[in-house]
Amino acid sequence: MFSRKINKRTLESFLQPLDPFEDPKVHLEQYQTPPDIAAELFFLVSMQLGPEEFEGQRVADFGCGTGIFSLASAALGAEAVHAFDVDTDCLAIAARNVEESGMTAVELIQTDLLVWTPPPSEKPFDTVVMNPPFGAQETETNNGIDAKFIEKAVESCSGNVYVLLNGKSRVRIMKNCEKKGYECDLMVKDIEFPVPKIFKFHKQKTANIKCDFFRISDAK
Numbered sequence: 001m002f003s004r005k006i007n008k009r010t011l012e013s014f015l016q017p018l019d020p021f022e023d024p025k026v027h028l029e030q031y032q033t034p035p036d037i038a039a040e041l042f043f044l045v046s047m048q049l050g051p052e053e054f055e056g057q058r059v060a061d062f063g064c065g066t067g068i069f070s071l072a073s074a075a076l077g078a079e080a081v082h083a084f085d086v087d088t089d090c091l092a093i094a095a096r097n098v099e100e101s102g103m104t105a106v107e108l109i110q111t112d113l114l115v116w117t118p119p120p121s122e123k124p125f126d127t128v129v130m131n132p133p134f135g136a137q138e139t140e141t142n143n144g145i146d147a148k149f150i151e152k153a154v155e156s157c158s159g160n161v162y163v164l165l166n167g168k169s170r171v172r173i174m175k176n177c178e179k180k181g182y183e184c185d186l187m188v189k190d191i192e193f194p195v196p197k198i199f200k201f202h203k204q205k206t207a208n209i210k211c212d213f214f215r216i217s218d219a220k
Helices: 008-015 034-050 067-073 088-101 147-156 167-180
Strands: 058-062 079-085 106-110 125-130 157-166 180-195 207-217
Touching: 008 034, 008 067, 034 157, 034 180, 058 067, 058 147, 067 079, 067 088, 067 106, 067 125, 067 157, 079 088, 088 106, 106 147, 125 147, 147 157, 147 167, 147 207, 157 167, 157 180, 167 180, 167 207
Parallel strands: 058 079, 058 125, 079 106, 125 157
Antiparallel strands: 157 207, 180 207
């Protein structure tokens, strides 16, 4: 745990060696978040809202993938990080990354978040971080899945939800947050997120997708 003494360069260097997806699944929209983007966003949160957003907090990572957001949270001092994903293959990679990093605060949990229900009597997490599926794959399961993740996160969190989303969804997400009575702060817009050619339908060697980073909370 580095805690409040960590700087952006140190955080990025810590995240750089993490193993990425080995066989990404298109229906789960598994794209690796680059370490420089993760470090930039987490350091931004720590600088703007203070290190207490992570330090000593109960953090959840919804759709943790290979664990980059989980380990960034642990590096910034989270007391406990509960990392959820439905895919056992990526959780195996995340487990390896956690072990090699030495971050004992991270607990990996295999579950389908769309059917998972938080305890009714309390919100178990202080902070939620996530880079959920964008809903780019137009299937019955993926339609609006980003909004479903946000709703589940707000239900589970007593503090802030930090989420990286497709920029094309900005207006829809902000309208949905307003409808739900959520506070919604667009912290960073038009982040250049590189997507390499990993699936058959990809035509470019690398395409940059514009993404947005939000802070969302329950205003009630």
